[in-house]
Amino acid sequence: MSGAAVSAPVASAVRPPAREGDGELLRSDATGLAARLAAGEVSAVEVTRAHLDRIEAVDGDVAAFLHVAADQALAAAADIDARRAAGEDVGRLAGVPVAVKDVLTTIGMPTTCGSRILDGWVPPYDATVVTRLRDAGAVLLGKTNMDEFAMGSSTEHSAYGPTRNPWATDRVPGGSGGGSAAALAAFEAPLGVGTDTGGSIRQPAAVTGTVGVKPTYGGVSRYGLVALASSLDQAGPVTRTVADAALLHEVVGGHDPRDSTSLTDPVGELVGAARRGAAGEGLAGMRVGVVRQLDGEGYAPGVRARFAEAVELLAAQGAEVVDVSCPHFASALAAYYLILPSEASSNLARFDAMRYGLRVGDDDPLATAEQVMTATREAGFGDEVKRRIILGTYALSAGYYDAYYGSAQKVRTLVQRDFAAAFTRADVLLSPTAPTVAFRIGEKLDDPLAMYAGDVATIPANLAGVPGMSLPSGLAEDDLPAGVQLLAPAREDARLYHVGAALEALLLARWGAPLLDRCGQEDSA
Amino acid sequence: MSGITRDQVAHLAHLARIELTEDELDRFAGQLDAVVDAVAAVAEVAADDVPATSHPVPLTNVTRPDVVVPPLGAQAVLAGAPAAEEQRFRVPRILGEEA
């Protein structure tokens, strides 16, 4: 971002709420909340109001939300309570609040994608994911912050200012979906929805101590997901527990005829898989592959140590740890940074001031459409977006296509083959999610390459379309959270929930309390 | 593979309809040159016989039945328009081609 440097605030943390009163509601996981709501122990309005109050109290420090739809949320909650009282089937998430990344279209709420160019745009339609949330009775709290058009790994590239990491507010919450992850880590919402093009769900989860899942490509509808890179984008759950992610995934996933790339497979028994994993079933003999190329150089020692412990925990339960090699992962980052900008340059062409969004420069009656388009796109897009549009325009240009976009698509084939070979030897693959803990706000703003390098472990899954999950592995450098990534073959998302829940249970037993309890604690070490 | 020059950035910005400032041209040229250098290696990774993957999931022939779905309606369509007139989107004058 040009101009004013972002001033780093004094490091502080947003502590979890107290265990009594509303705090107890806020600390509950979504699965538990849904059960208590269904049992009538608490009303949807109470739950919603508690979360709106929490947002009111802490979001000034976190800046997770771009838009809080308080009135709509309370009205929706009241409606759920009334319908439940009338004996209607109100859905699996009835009364459970959810925070939605501002890249999914929502009737009645602005959808900005973190960009000036969409300032104030209110879509006339709901994304399929949003429709399914509403149908399941979830209460939409509002829209969460993100890097502009999901381009970035820090949420600093939002036109509306950065989101701060609840663990240390001078740090980034990861990106692009830093808003949803921070909202979960700060207990502003029990459920969140993100989108993941190269790690935008998993990497923020890792650096905020939360759980994030990128489903198999085609597993969750992209209809209404404002496209960054169409062949890489996938929406998925942002939660505090693996079981919650499974529940949310089951609700939003499954075939959608409005998305040509949507899989026709049923979404699967994900909640059941998580339950089996948490109970420690099926770990013995499970083959866990450690990807040689996703460890070692460039990974912080603390992150590596937490990862090694996670692998040991699984091995101690009888999992068979195998070393796998994916040689073409080394080229994945380069391929990704050609495919993504190429598709993005085309996807973002529609923001041209003609039909919706910002229009700049038409006060001059002699201005031409082309002049208004170029002036609007100059004023409406931030630096990172412009950089990537230009890079993508370059990569698709006549004379460069074969060398860049064409070659990148071939690397994609090689990455898929690497995965195919690895999955003959292992049932799931394991790696650290991100090489480091959260970096400081402003630290990498002028060095795009350094920022891009942080996506090295998450990108291969997007290139190949396979599912991935990040869950907390513990505290690493500076007492900040790190994540461990699980990868499974395409359409085998259930394996992530099985192994993820198992690992989560083993870690919880070791820690004695959820990792987020240590957020802002003086004695955390 | 050579990098990317300031003039190229200006040409690409025109193709992408972004009116970059002089300052941006200078800055982006340097940054993009570094990025292109870093990603250019992909050209050497894959042999000629490796097929390109355009879609991560191998499906084909996805169609929908030719059945009308109610449209949005002009009012909803135009609600988000920067300018509208006679139930149409009002846009600045278009140069370069007659309709």
Add this chain to the structure above:
Amino acid sequence: MTTTTTGTEERPDRVAQGRLVDYDDAVARYEPVMGLEVHVELSTATKMFCGCPTRFGAEPNSQVCPVCLGLPGSLPVLNAVALESAVRIGLALHCDIAPWCRFARKNYFYPDMPKNFQTSQYDEPIAVDGYLDVEVPAPEGSGDAPTTVRLEIERAHMEEDTGKSLHVGGSTGRIHGAEHSLVDYNRAGIPLIEIVTRPVTGTGARAPEVARAYVGALREVLRGLGVSDVRMEQGSLRCDANLSLRERVPGDDPAAQDAVPLGTRSETKNVNSLRSVERAVRHEVRRQAAVLDAGGRVVQETRHWHEDTGETTPGRSKETAEDYRYFPEPDLLPIAPDPQWVETLRAALPEPPAVRRRRLQQDWALTDLEMRDLVNAGATDLVEATVAAGASPAAARKWWTGDLARRANASGSELADLPVTPAQVAALAALVDAGRLNDTLARQTLDGVLAGEGHPEQVAAARGLEVVSDDGALGAAVDRAIAANPDVADKIRAGKVAAAGALIGAVMKEMRGQADAGRVRELVLERLGEG
């Protein structure tokens, strides 16, 4: 010092601006080479990639949804019937159907294109390498039989249409001088099939007629397939005519002629009637010849055809190649038509129009000229249906190419749009055959049918138009006529039978036309001893 800055850059074709070479002179020295690109709007119920309706002439922006408006987040899904139509068109044009193909994005900015890319099949069209045999009528008055010319089809591919701009504020209604434009996206996303010929060479002076005949023949094929309204005046069939000239090699050696490199081409858009196709090609031959004669260079550009002036004017220059940055459309999956399905479609193709025409001509015993008139009148289907409803081919043809064609012409409508059905025409012909109506009465009956008064039987009855076949009434009228014209009666009695006409006329007048003139004649001659 005087300096003039015109603001218009010097164009290499300005040397002959506004000048035209005599056509015969032009084709004596240059060989025209054509490429014809036809865009066909399919008559599917919904658009190419969304469920919006496709009705022509609807209220602006009333047939629009997030997908065809290109709203952020929306995604395309291919219309199954559009795909099927594309395959059927390909098969009817003898193309190979691609075993696997994709859509691509063609990236360029234009306000009537909602996504600022057009979803189109760029290098992977659904149908390739076909041909269409075209009957080109012999020159007017030559009396020769038509010649058949084979045009090679390079490709037929699927794409989507754009919105429509209305330019406001300029004096001419065209873009230049306009203050702003108003865009209607109803047309955006309508399924299009683009059909592209390979360069058409060797047609010489007849290039304009070949172009016209090709578009006409293609329209017939498409109409026969039932895939499009093919209404050029409504834009559901649009032709771009690409034309270049090259030096003509003396003598008649095709190989030597083909060795001459192709010239620079112009792409003439907006050519929206068969007659315009012919005129536009002819005009471009004359214009380009003038440029070349003057030592200039033809500029590669799009040109716009103006129906009113019969001229083309320059549009967008293509001297600097556009960089469309094509890449495979990630939001749509590849298409791999099942070969069995393709064969099913092939087997169900309608008879090719040319074959059908020959068959009908034989069945109906028509001369070449009669058949051509029938086709030109657009009456083939109607006559066939009328014959199927029981009329004789002669009667069916007579009604449709005669009376009905005149009426359609007078009202400026299509024959098929007249408010009369083939079944009604067949019923009318049956009444004539049965002697219940004569020609005059039949025409009056038709008036009633066209006025919506019902079936011919009902109209004839309601209007009291039946021929009087009661010999008693007719006989009385004949007797009165003889009594009133004793001189004429004497002549007939004396053997001058030709004089009977006057008596028959008198009887018909008295009967107000509602008599069978043949029967009246019989009665007259009978009474006067000549029967």
